[in-house]
Amino acid sequence: MEFFSQILAADDARYCAMIANDLSALSSLLDAELLYTHSSAVTETKEEYLESLRSGRVVYHSATRSREILRASEGAVVMVGHVIIKATVDGIDRILDNRFTTVWVKKHQTWNLLAWASTPTPKVMG
Template sequence: MDADHAGDPEDVRAVLAAEDRRYAAMLDADLPALDALCAAELSYAHSSGARDTKEQYLAKVRSGHYVYRRVDHPVERVAVVGDSALVVGRMTADVDVAGEPRTIDNLALAVWTRASGRWQLLAYAPTPLPA
């Protein structure tokens, strides 16, 4: 396990696998998978500064407001503490937002929580890269 990962190695692997499933579900617009991967209390911020609840985010993916064409999410660090995990990295993507193509390149923080033995995304917050 990489030195930038803290916590039980099995938990770190499980969180990273959940991150991979989430990004794959975003690309595939796989709403059942996204629903299962996101906690009911989800707070999903976007690079525009807008923030969605789980219901709002899923509705926007369902309607085609967000159409992900390409997503890369290199991870720099994972810290698992109890039933919480922080994933620090980057998110680059080509995404259509309300029909307009955009390229996104942000630092990213994902907060995961373990409930009933499975990891779910609790919060996501991108930060624009410094100029």
């Protein structure tokens, strides 16, 4: 579907803005009602999430998304996939190997991220 490519482009732009710490560009991609649940299980609002970047508490260095699956329903698109993020969180360098779920909604001809939830990918034992 054509709008799936729009979602992937919006998500790419989101990661670019996160890595560049371009909070204006990032804010324009985030819905006012954003719920952002980190792999630590902490959930932040849009303003809380942006403040964590503004303050330097979280600094993103890179992000590689893969294995995306998208589903659409009545003005919303859900995407699940895998992402590896290199970041500094509270002064500690981390590599986050996560599965994620996002919800994108279209408002005023623009796709906005309404929800993000991630969970660490389990290490395979054996």
